[in-house]
Amino acid sequence: MRLTNSPDGFGLVHWALHWVTAVLIFWLLWLGLTMVELPLSPQMFQAYALHKSLGLTVLALVLARLAWRRLNGVPALPEGMGRLESLVATAVHHGIYVLLLVIPLSGWLYSGATASPANWFGFFTVPDLIGANETLAKVLRAVHDIAGKLLMLCLALHVLGALKHHFISRDSVLKRMLLPRRS
Amino acid sequence: MRLPVALLICLTAVPAAARDWRMIEGESSLAFTFRQMGSPVTGRFDAFTADISFDPQALDAASVEAVIEISSVATGNAERDAGIEGPDWFDAAAYPTARFVSTGFTATGGDAYEVAGELTIRDVTAPVVLPMTITIDGDRAVAKGSVELDRTVFGVGRGDWASATAVGHEVMLELEVVAAAD
Numbered sequence: 473m474r475l476t477n478s479p480d481g482f483g484l485v486h487w488a489l490h491w492v493t494a495v496l497i498f499w500l501l502w503l504g505l506t507m508v509e510l511p512l513s514p515q516m517f518q519a520y521a522l523h524k525s526l527g528l529t530v531l532a533l534v535l536a537r538l539a540w541r542r543l544n545g546v547p548a549l550p551e552g553m554g555r556l557e558s559l560v561a562t563a564v565h566h567g568i569y570v571l572l573l574v575i576p577l578s579g580w581l582y583s584g585a586t587a588s589p590a591n592w593f594g595f596f597t598v599p600d601l602i603g604a605n606e607t608l609a610k611v612l613r614a615v616h617d618i619a620g621k622l623l624m625l626c627l628a629l630h631v632l633g634a635l636k637h638h639f640i641s642r643d644s645v646l647k648r649m650l651l652p653r654r655s
Numbered sequence: 656m657r658l659p660v661a662l663l664i665c666l667t668a669v670p671a672a673a674r675d676w677r678m679i680e681g682e683s684s685l686a687f688t689f690r691q692m693g694s695p696v697t698g699r700f701d702a703f704t705a706d707i708s709f710d711p712q713a714l715d716a717a718s719v720e721a722v723i724e725i726s727s728v729a730t731g732n733a734e735r736d737a738g739i740e741g742p743d744w745f746d747a748a749a750y751p752t753a754r755f756v757s758t759g760f761t762a763t764g765g766d767a768y769e770v771a772g773e774l775t776i777r778d779v780t781a782p783v784v785l786p787m788t789i790t791i792d793g794d795r796a797v798a799k800g801s802v803e804l805d806r807t808v809f810g811v812g813r814g815d816w817a818s819a820t821a822v823g824h825e826v827m828l829e830l831e832v833v834a835a836a837d
Contacts, residue, residue, distance in 0.1 A: 512738045514821035521692040587731030589694040597694040604731025 481653030524590035531576035585609035673708035673716040676834035690823035698730030776809035
């Protein structure tokens, strides 16, 4: 197993960052969609606390992945992709990265605006970026919600694209993310 | 000749009356801090009154009676404030106020005092000792103090909330009362 990326495959680091983030995102989406239905209760507090801890973890992982991309690049898109197809693939990838910054940051700000500081898995209190502010809380909540829905759309396109590469184009795009490069 | 002397002795033997003070609402504050999922959250009660009689030279006659409006709670989160006023917490509909009535002041050196009293929240009355510093500057007095309370003593946080998992049992009260001589 190689740690670094190469022009034709992902290394172990990028591969692990991708899949851990993927699992956390699905957990976060499920938590986010269900916790808002809970009445004010200890269960609701616990669900929100877990959502915040996982969300901050995703933020850290995404920042690490962006740094890692910067350091050793990512494999090129396969040859033979059309102009529009390449454009859509790049737009969805960039969109996911932007949303994975906007969503946790708006959530973190929302924690401050609602005076409910996050506590990372019970280890430490995460400092609030802003103070209590009900007007701002409404705006941040809307940003967080809409960005979350956009992320679901982008993830659907991302998965459809990967399946299209595998089953229709029959190239290595899906395989190279399913398994990290060996040499 | 004897009567005025006796009267004088009588008068001086009567304990000096404590001074009455009027709390200045805008300058006084009653804040509290508790832990929500392990992180500190601070709130305050914006409406409270205190009737104060205090003279450091006549501690036996000192007294304070404070009344706190539960519905004035503010923690920066309207949903949480509504929960605090609700039946599981303070049940403001049934118990709109909390009350502190002093039972005795003890000087502990300098400007420091221990104010013992009975605190009533909901339908529970329990003894509480407030360590305070009370400084008097002419016609103005400032009393500051803090004390940690256990919310479960007063039955605050019932049902699923009784456990400390989501909301800690310890609540730190911080009060600052600014008063003007009456």
